[in-house]
Amino acid sequence: MNMDRNARISQIQLAMLAMGFLFGGTSVTNPAVSAGRDAWMANLISQAGSAVLIGCYAHLAKTYPGKTLVEILRGLFGKALGSVAAVLYLWYTLHIAALSLRGATAFMTNTIYPETPDLFIAVAFILVTVYMVKKGIEVVARVSELLVPIFLVSAFTLFLSLVSLYEPANFLPVLEKGFAPVGKASFFMLTYPYGEAVVLLMIFPSLHKEGNLNKSLLAAILAAGLVFLMFSARDLMTLGPDMFQRATTANFLSAKLVPGLDIEALIAINLMIGSGIKISVCLYAASIGISQLFGLDDYKPFIIPNAAILVSLSIFLFESMIQLEIWGKEVYPVYAVFFQIIIPVFMLAISLVRKRRQSPSQPAA
């Protein structure tokens, strides 16, 4: 039924797509910032946790080959309850896309284009993603394959160009305030950005050889983890622990400190790459999900309506950037746990129980 059943993306394309998705808006906001000096530890812990969590998603995808999240939910929970869960996931997908869009537009209007209205940036941004998604997931994957290396190169360039300002003593003392801030930051990072990869369950059926799923995702987690670790180390060593914790856009501030060069535009480029890929994936996932939910043949008619909802929702959700930041830190992790951990783990448990009950020769439903 429906979707790009013929669309096929390669292992490396999926890895790049997942990387771009995980990078999202992290080129501007550092999710481990609340751990202060111990942000590196939060990065490593959350990365280890993400390997388990995303491993669960991969296991689900492998148990139900060729099925998207919506189809898996309906298969596991039945048509009625599964549809309710699918609607919640579709909301969540659009919600994280709207959050990402709002974060990107707010950054642009606060730092680079202060005279430009939020709406204009949001519309300009969404038009490109609509065009990509209309062309299909293969195009989004190819764009990721092309742009994610640019993200990586510019991130490394920025890291190396600040070497002369690094103060390794900023890492010390370790665990000055105990383990609690590290635990909290690790948990936050597990939900943002790693856990959001649950949306990728809508994309996995497009992988050319599903056996390669684990390799692609592992590569994405390793690369994303390394980049996040690099961001934390760079910002901490250049800004110092106080400024690192207080700054809303620590990465941008670090970029401004590069001696003799004006390369903070790289941060904006990275933001556009990461957020662009993330929003495209979410838009695709939401459109496919809606078409599957209503049993329709094509997802493309729903791209523009979803994009219209996304733009208006991104402005409607929060009155200010500060509100978005507080909500993101205080409410989002608890809200996201429901979609990222509780339901997927429950799904995994049901599928394992069903698998045990079935005879070994029968495939999963």
Add this chain to the structure above:
Amino acid sequence: MVVAVICIFAILMLFDLPKLIKGGVQIKVMLTYLLLMSIGLAISLIVILELPVISPTQVIESAVGYMLGRR
């Protein structure tokens, strides 16, 4: 501004609908399309008119606060 928003949505629909009709899509697709467009238009109008409608994030915040026993 309200007129501008309605015009934008009308243009989007004018851009999409002929293709949908020409493609002979199912009636369900058309209804779903119109439903989603209506939701988009409604949210846009809420934003433009600054209507005192509770944002979904506030609802989520209340639910999370209730779950954590903060209220």
